[in-house]
Amino acid sequence: MRRFRFGLTARIVAVLVVLGVAVFPLYWMLVTALSSNGDLFAEQPRLTPDVGRFGVFVDALAEGKAAGWLLNSLLIAVGTMVLSVGLGIPLGYALSRFSFRGKAVLTVVLLFTQMLPEALMVVPLFALFRRFDLLDSLTGLVLVNSAFVLPIVALILKGAIDGIPKELEEAARADGGRPFTVLTRINVPLIAPSIAATAVIAFFHAWNEYVFAVTFIFDPELQPASVGIANFIGELGTPIQTVMAVAFLFTLPAVAFYLLAQKYVVSGMTAGAVKG
Amino acid sequence: MTVLEQTGAPKTTPRSGTRRRPSPLGSRWTPYLFLAPAALFILVFQAVPLVQEVYLSFTRTRLLNPTRSEWVGLENFNRIFGDPDFHRTLLITLVYVLACVVGAVGAGLVVALLLNKGFRGRGVARALVTVPWAAPGIAVALIATWMLNAQYGIVNRLLDAVGLGVPGGAILDSPRYALPAVLATTIWQLFPFTSVVLLSALQSVPQDLNEAATVDGAGRWATFRAVTWQVIKPTVGLLALLMTIWSLRRFELIWLMTKGGPVGATETLVTALYSQAFDSKELGSAAAIGMVGVVISLIIIAGSRLVARAVEKEEVR
Secondary structure, three states: OHHHHHHHHHHHHHHHHHHHHHHHHHHHHHHHHOOOHHHHHOOOOOOOOOHHHOHHHHHHHHOOOHHHHHHHHHHHHHHHHHHHHHHHHHHHHHHHHEOOOOHHHHHHHHHHHOOOOHHHHHHHHHHHHHHOOOOOOHHHHHHHHHHHHHHHHHHHHHHHHHOOOHHHHHHHHHOOOOHHHHHHHHHHHHOHHHHHHHHHHHHHHHHHOOHHHHHHOOOHHHOOHHHHHHHHOOOOOOOHHHHHHHHHHHHHHHHHHHHHHHHHHHHHHHHHHHOO | OOOEOOOOOOOOOHHHHHOOOOOHHHHHHHHHHHHHHHHHHHHHHHHHHHHHHHHHOOEEEEOOOOOOEEEOOOHHHHHHHOOHHHHHHHHHHHHHHHHHHHHHHHHHHHHHHHHHOOOOOHHHHHHHHOHHHHOOHHHHHHHHHHHOOOOOOHHHHHHHHOOOOOOOOOHHHOOOOHHHHHHHHHHHHHHHHHHHHHHHHHOOOOHHHHHHHHHOOOOHHHHHHHHHHHHHHHHHHHHHHHHHHHHHHOOHHHHHHHOOOOOOOOOOHHHHHHHHHHOOOEHHHHHHHHHHHHHHHHHHHHHHHHHHHHHHHHHHO
């Protein structure tokens, strides 16, 4: 009996330690944002957030460029989400329901792209963007981010469509439904959870993207938050509280949405990767 | 209709006989209509640039004059393979990838086993543990840099408090401690993913087998190896492969924390290729470094499939 108790206590302690390690850095971001200079540089730093200093978030958005950065990130992310899911649904459908020449090659290409580092592709893409006047444009980032997240979106959606019984759409087709109508009326509603998961993945792929944004955007007005925040690192001009407040505002939506969609996102990520 | 994969039984319903059949040409082209826009996208933004990058790796091309390329054959590859700095980069990439795989899969497994038992608040615990994975890499690099700050960082304050402080405290500026710090940050961000995936694999471990083994007097470790490990082995293999591929292409976290420094202590293939392209402005050698990474990834993927096939055969026997 005593041994059992001990095991239970050890397990609870271990779980608490793991949770502490998992959450602490973001908690510390919040504490730093809400600390006074005195607290930050004191011998004993403040360990709990000073809720009274909540105004730092308002100030961070009102002054400086943070609000503009976050807006740019939002525009890029929404554009990428719409485009990649919009292209990924028909691609996933084609891969799931049809057999056609080149299907095996296409599948291998989709898997292969997932191992290409953005940093490798940035040079030829820079040349392409210059030729088509896509440098310094949010549209350009939407296009390239969509292309990079599209394979995983399509593979996840293919897996979801694989799971729908074919009889459903065969009945609809027998009633004279055209392929596109069958897809939008029958399949899309049934894979709604997977579509939501891929939307979250695509949105935050673009929200977090850094390499293309830092290379293709020169106009400070068009900078997304990933670049703005990265520029804080090693820079000394901005108060650390403002830096952390902006970073926290940037992080919060990502964490919140992943927690909401977690179940579907994780199964989707592995499903997309498994099919190798 | 005929292009539908596995059309199943032939259509015998009277309706299919009377309705207008789509023209055969129309059906044959249907899948291509669905995939054309996406395929075009991938062609323009991934396939063509990759081919250009392969070409660049055989040329001398400067960033400042990128349209003028001089074909030099294997010179870029000869040069990088003769460069001791590149040997160090390869070694550090290997250490980084291996440590990421072992660290992320190992930590993920421990956490998954911890969270697999039922207890009150398990749902909350499982949600909270995924936070690091959901956090944007940029934000992670920023908070890690601040926590590791030489003077005011909480990590140094804690290390000093227990008497383990690094002299001077500049962990990210130290050739000795920078790589472990970057690794710890990477693993911190990865372990939620591996643990959630392993947790769902653990759900399919038959509990009665575990109990039977325990009743038979098998110890915990023996039970784990005989029952649990057998069930989760394929998932562990898949995760190890995923962590390898992801770690071979990781850039932002390393770049923003250390830029590959100090003196190359955290330089992986990807940071090396980026500084070669944008600091040294040599697009040709940068592409060559990138190609080495791509080939390594391909070898690992091919190798893992061979191993998987061999294991399958072994199990059939």
